[in-house]
Amino acid sequence: MKTGFMLSCSVVAAFLAVIAAVPAAASTITVAWRDKAPYHYIENGVEQGFLLKRARQIFDNAGVPAEFVQEPAKRIWANFAAGAQSYCSIGWYRLPEREAMVQFSEAFHTDPPHTVLVAPNALAQVKAHRTLASLLKDKDLVLGVVDGVSYGPELDAMIKASQNQIDRKTVTPALMTRSVAVSRVSYMFIDRADWEYFNERDDNMRKTIQLDLPDMPQGLNRYITCSKDVPRDVMQRLNKAIDAMNKSKKGA
Numbered sequence: 001m002k003t004g005f006m007l008s009c010s011v012v013a014a015f016l017a018v019i020a021a022v023p024a025a026a027s028t029i030t031v032a033w034r035d036k037a038p039y040h041y042i043e044n045g046v047e048q049g050f051l052l053k054r055a056r057q058i059f060d061n062a063g064v065p066a067e068f069v070q071e072p073a074k075r076i077w078a079n080f081a082a083g084a085q086s087y088c089s090i091g092w093y094r095l096p097e098r099e100a101m102v103q104f105s106e107a108f109h110t111d112p113p114h115t116v117l118v119a120p121n122a123l124a125q126v127k128a129h130r131t132l133a134s135l136l137k138d139k140d141l142v143l144g145v146v147d148g149v150s151y152g153p154e155l156d157a158m159i160k161a162s163q164n165q166i167d168r169k170t171v172t173p174a175l176m177t178r179s180v181a182v183s184r185v186s187y188m189f190i191d192r193a194d195w196e197y198f199n200e201r202d203d204n205m206r207k208t209i210q211l212d213l214p215d216m217p218q219g220l221n222r223y224i225t226c227s228k229d230v231p232r233d234v235m236q237r238l239n240k241a242i243d244a245m246n247k248s249k250k251g252a
Contacts, residue, residue, distance in 0.1 A: 027065070027086055028065040028066065028067055028086070029059075029064060029065065029066045029067070029086045029087065029088050029226070029230065029234075030066075030067050030069060030084075030086060030087050030088070031055065031059065031066045031067065031068045031069070031088045031089065031090060032068075032069055032070070032071040032075075032076045032079070032087070032088070032089040032090075033049075033052055033055070033068060033069075033070055033071070033089065033090050033091065034070070034071065034072060034073040034076060034089075034091075034149075034172075035070060035072075035172050035174075036049075036091070036172065036173060036194070037049065037174065037194065037197050037198075038050060038193055038194070038196075038197040039051040039052065039091055039193065039194075040052035040055075040070075040090065040091065042070065047068070047070075051090065051091050051108075051109055051222070052068070052090070054108060054109070054245070055068075055090040055091075055108070055224065056068065057241075057245070058108065058224070058238060058241045058242055058245060059238070059241075061241040061244065061245070062234075062237040062238045062240065062241040063237060064234055064237060064238060066088075072148070072170075073148040073149050074147070074148035074170060076089050077098075077101075077148070080098075080101045080102050080225070080227060081101055083227070084227055085227055085229045086227065086229065086230065087226070087227040087230075088224055088225060088226040088227070088230065089224070089225050089226075090222075090224050090225075091109070091222045091223075092150075092222060092223055092225050093150050093152055093153075093220050093221070093222065093223070094220075094221065094223055095150055095153055096153075098225065101228075102225040102226060102227060102228070103225065103226045103227070103228060103230060103235055104223045104224075104225055105223050105224035105225075105226070105235065105238050105239055105242060106223070106239045106242045106243060106246075107221035107222065107223055107242075108222065108223065108224060108242045108245070108246070109221070109222040110219060110220070110221050110222070111191060111192070111193070111219035111220055111221075111222065112192045112193075112219045113192070113212075113216045113217065113218055113219045114151060114152075114155060114189045114190060114191060114192070114216055114217070114219070115189075115190060115191075115192050115195055115210055115211070115212055115216070116132075116135075116187055116188075116189060116190075116210070116211045116212070116213060116216075117177060117180050117187060117188050117189075117190045117195060117208050117209075117210055118180070118186070118187045118208060118209045118210070118211055119180045119181070119182075119183040119184075119185065119186050119187060119208065120181075120183060120207050120208065120209070121183040122141060122183065122186035122187060123209050125138070125140065125141060125186070126141065126186065126187055126211065127211070129213075130213075130214075131213060131214060131215045132158070132213040132214075132215045132216055133158075133215060135164075135187075135213065136158055136159070136161070136162040136163065136164055137162075137163050138163065138164060139163050139164070139165070140165075141164045141165070141186040141187065142164065142165045142166075142167050142184075142185045142186045142187075143159070143162060143164040143165070143166055143167065143185065143186065143187060143188065144167050144169070144176050144179050144180060144184075144185030144186075144187070144188040145159060145166055145167065145168045145169070145188070146168075146169065146170075146171060146172070146173055146176050146188075147168045147169060147170045147171075148170055151189055152217055152219075152220045154217040155189065155216075155217050158217075159189075164186075167179070167184070167185050173190060173191070173194050174194075174198060174202075176188050176190075177190065177194075177195075177198055177202070177204070177205065177208065178202075178204055180208050181204040181205065181207045181208050182204075182207075195210055224238060224242075226238075
């Protein structure tokens with residue numbers, strides 16, 4: 001009887017040792033993205049966007065299981081602030097206030113400088129200003145600002161100190177361009193890729209005018225952000241995949 005008991009214990013111990021030796025399955029990470037064409041968006045019910053495609057490839061190449069979901073920008077950052085776990089998002093600037101909430105990957109895209117989109121009834125007044133610094137001092141102009149996102153630390157600070165009237169709305173950049181087109185606001189700052197995309201597809205854009213100013217801040221890098229609980233080795237695998245992709249693009 002004692003021999004049988006010892007044998008049973010040995011079998012159980014061997015089984016537990018085998019289980020312990022099997023690596024735990026990697027947990028699926030939720031990857032949130034905001035509606036921002038042409039970076040990431042939905043068209044005819046299909047997820048599109050060059051940065052969304054790039055991000056999917058990075059997670060695949062890194063061997064990190066991921067479920068991509070669309071969420072508004074303010075909700076994404078509310079989730080990070082609330083301590084969401086196994087949670088990442090794509091396409092964000094690296095800002096000091098975000099460092100406390102998230103981990104940043106290596107850069108996986110670099111923007112050109114922002115450009116200025118002007119309403120038809122404000123063109124003469126805007127063009128009277130030769131620099132961005134001068135433009136932001138005009139108290140009669142209304143600057144449309146998309147709430148819940150950043151234009152980069154330098155431009156954010158200039159907007160905060162601006163003497164323009166600020167019309168801040170929780171909308172997508174696409175909806176803000178329509179406010180410019182119908183002259184609800186005098187002008188807005190817009191990513192050049194956004195403007196090129198909308199200009200090709202939206203008839204309302206024909207009513208607007210695109211201008212560049214010499215003192216516009218340089219374009220910034222975009223990153224993948226992840227909650228603090230995402231393991232270091234996962235971040236390292238993502239960075240390795242980003243590095244390989246960046247090297248491949250340079251060699252193309």
